[in-house]
Amino acid sequence: MDNAKTMIEVRDCWKSFPGKKAGEQVHVLERVNLDVHAGEFVCVVGPSGCGKSTLLNIIGGFIKETRGTAKVAGSPVNGPDPRRIFVFQENGVFPWLTVEENIGFGLMSKSAAHREERVAHYIGMVGLTGFEKSYPRELSGGMRQRVEIARALAADAEVLYMDEPFGALDFLTRLKMRADLIRIWQAEKKTIVFVTHDIEEAVQLADRVVVMSKRPATVAEEVKIDLPRPRDLDSPGYLGARDRIFAIMGMDVHGGGAGDPR
Amino acid sequence: MPTKDCRGEKCPRESKPNVLKNPVNRFAPILLPAATAAIFLLIWHLLVRLSGSDLFPTPLDVARGIQELVEKGLLLKYIVASLFRVSWGFMLAVLVGVPLGLILGWFRPAFQALNPMIQILRPISPIAWIPVAILWFGIADSAPVFLIFLASVFPITVSSMAAVQNMQLVYLRAAQNFGVTGMQLFRRVIFPAALPQIITGIRIALGIAWLVVVAAEMIAVNSGLGYLIIDARNAGKRYDLVVAGMVMIGLIGLVLDLLIRRLERFDEVKWGYGQR
Ligand SMILES: Nc1ncnc2c1ncn2[C@@H]1O[C@H](COP(=O)(O)OP(=O)(O)OP(=O)(O)O)[C@@H](O)[C@H]1O
Ligand SMILES: [Mg+2]
Numbered sequence: 001m002d003n004a005k006t007m008i009e010v011r012d013c014w015k016s017f018p019g020k021k022a023g024e025q026v027h028v029l030e031r032v033n034l035d036v037h038a039g040e041f042v043c044v045v046g047p048s049g050c051g052k053s054t055l056l057n058i059i060g061g062f063i064k065e066t067r068g069t070a071k072v073a074g075s076p077v078n079g080p081d082p083r084r085i086f087v088f089q090e091n092g093v094f095p096w097l098t099v100e101e102n103i104g105f106g107l108m109s110k111s112a113a114h115r116e117e118r119v120a121h122y123i124g125m126v127g128l129t130g131f132e133k134s135y136p137r138e139l140s141g142g143m144r145q146r147v148e149i150a151r152a153l154a155a156d157a158e159v160l161y162m163d164e165p166f167g168a169l170d171f172l173t174r175l176k177m178r179a180d181l182i183r184i185w186q187a188e189k190k191t192i193v194f195v196t197h198d199i200e201e202a203v204q205l206a207d208r209v210v211v212m213s214k215r216p217a218t219v220a221e222e223v224k225i226d227l228p229r230p231r232d233l234d235s236p237g238y239l240g241a242r243d244r245i246f247a248i249m250g251m252d253v254h255g256g257g258a259g260d261p262r
Numbered sequence: 263m264p265t266k267d268c269r270g271e272k273c274p275r276e277s278k279p280n281v282l283k284n285p286v287n288r289f290a291p292i293l294l295p296a297a298t299a300a301i302f303l304l305i306w307h308l309l310v311r312l313s314g315s316d317l318f319p320t321p322l323d324v325a326r327g328i329q330e331l332v333e334k335g336l337l338l339k340y341i342v343a344s345l346f347r348v349s350w351g352f353m354l355a356v357l358v359g360v361p362l363g364l365i366l367g368w369f370r371p372a373f374q375a376l377n378p379m380i381q382i383l384r385p386i387s388p389i390a391w392i393p394v395a396i397l398w399f400g401i402a403d404s405a406p407v408f409l410i411f412l413a414s415v416f417p418i419t420v421s422s423m424a425a426v427q428n429m430q431l432v433y434l435r436a437a438q439n440f441g442v443t444g445m446q447l448f449r450r451v452i453f454p455a456a457l458p459q460i461i462t463g464i465r466i467a468l469g470i471a472w473l474v475v476v477a478a479e480m481i482a483v484n485s486g487l488g489y490l491i492i493d494a495r496n497a498g499k500r501y502d503l504v505v506a507g508m509v510m511i512g513l514i515g516l517v518l519d520l521l522i523r524r525l526e527r528f529d530e531v532k533w534g535y536g537q538r
Binding site: 060062079080081082084085086088090091092094095096097105106135136137155 | 432433435436438439440441450451454455457529530531532533534
């Protein structure tokens with residue numbers, strides 16, 4: 001089964017932040033192990049505040065693990081890399097650039113014609129046609145989030161790290177974006193690590209769902225979703241996987257501080 | 263009014279919608295300050311009359327004083343002289359302060375090395391520098407230009423520095439993720455992210471510069487609005503001209519502020535100001 005080459009390899013990863021009082025440490029991640037194969041779509045779920053963003057930021061090269069190793073494409077993560085684009089949970093769209101300038105931001109080294117074509121394509125995909133010249137402050141929260149998703153996709157990275165990218169979208173847009181993402185992923189053979197607190201979303205998207213425990217978080221369990229796409233949301237396989245994850249997360253509720261299993 | 267479909271173009275911003283509906287409110291932005299000014303002038307006039315002062319002018323005396331200055335060709339000459347000094351000192355301050363602030367905000371060692379020095383120099387009033395300026399520059403135009411530079415360079419530097427330090431981390435991370443580094447990072451992300459706050463610093467600095475030029479002209483030179491005030495007082499206690507000078511300073515300060523506020527309306531920086 002493990003014939004695909006490993007893209008991301010996290011080994012015995014620990015992370016603590018300095019706490020409120022001097023000398024005190026907040027332990028966020030403990031003994032996290034995670035492997036993601038090239039071309040795999042992995043979703044990470046877990047209670048709010050457990051450390052999902054922290055883990056993704058470590059893999060993305062924005063923060064350094066306290067202990068352990070994080071490797072991507074065979075070498076230790078050492079800062080961010082344009083081949084691996086991050087979609088931030090807090091909106092990272094540049095407010096001083098228009099929609100099209102934002103989406104073309106990662107394409108400055110490309111020819112103008114190529115850039116324009118890609119920008120137009122992804123503006124269409126995320127449904128922002130007509131808003132090319134608008135500034136982010138003139139858009140709704142969901143529209144801004146779509147700008148950021150388009151910016152990440154337009155950069156044509158081999159790996160995407162997405163931190164609750166569809167959080168601010170309405171139900172229908174979210175369904176469409178999921179379908180689009182799956183289509184792009186299948187067509188372009190990207191590797192995707194996708195953080196969400198929505199268990200249904202995770203089961204609809206992922207090859208594998210990584211369930212994290214409450215803080216200090218570790219990987220509680222991994223659930224393989226071996227179902228054909230597009231997924232039948234009434235199939236026993238889908239419902240079984242979903243209920244399984246609910247159960248894993250539900251058990252955490254007894255410890256307190258678990259997230260919202262919607 | 264039918265709702266317009268604004269896709270594709272920017273919707274015209276419907277600011278203050280009730281101002282248009284209500285005909286009384288429509289003139290309020292003009293009528294209210296005009297009424298305040300009229301009442302102020304009336305009280306001023308009455309107070310001068312009641313006190314029986316023959317030195318302090320009534321508003322009418324001041325108006326005649328301004329007219330006299332216009333006729334002698336002095337008013338324009340002095341305004342130009344003051345504006346000239348402010349322009350130079352202020353422009354130098356922007357040219358030095360903005361890059362310096364960006365560098366201090368970005369490079370931690372530069373901040374550690376220079377910030378204490380800046381914080382010590384900053385609270386020294388530019389007025390305190392007047393004797394030093396005269397010593398170094400004599401009574402040439404360069405003395406007030408130097409004072410204006412000193413007065414405005416600190417607010418500009420400090421606001422540019424703070425702007426970089428307070429920049430949202432996510433912009434930086436996004437830029438780094440796309441492989442933007444070095445000068446490109448400065449030009450494409452750090453500078454535009456800091457610009458709204460830089461402009462606010464520049465606006466404050468211009469106000470200070472205008473305060474200082476008048477003070478500097480009272481001592482160091484023999485032209486300009488500050489000089490007009492001191493000269494009118496010394497040569498014959500012409501308080502009508504003193505107050506005329508004060509009025510002109512106030513009016514020009516207002517115009518300068520209105521002009522520099524236009525910078526805040528550009529699309530690239532609008533996001534940085536409250537949406538009201
Ligand atoms: N820079 C930091 N300094 C101190 N504590 C931090 C820092 N970043 C995160 N934390 C703490 O680490 C914990 C995990 O944060 P993280 O953002 O990774 O959670 P999350 O799982 O992404 O939550 P959510 O689902 O709400 O986004 C939180 O308790 C948070 O307070
Ligand atoms: Mg998070």
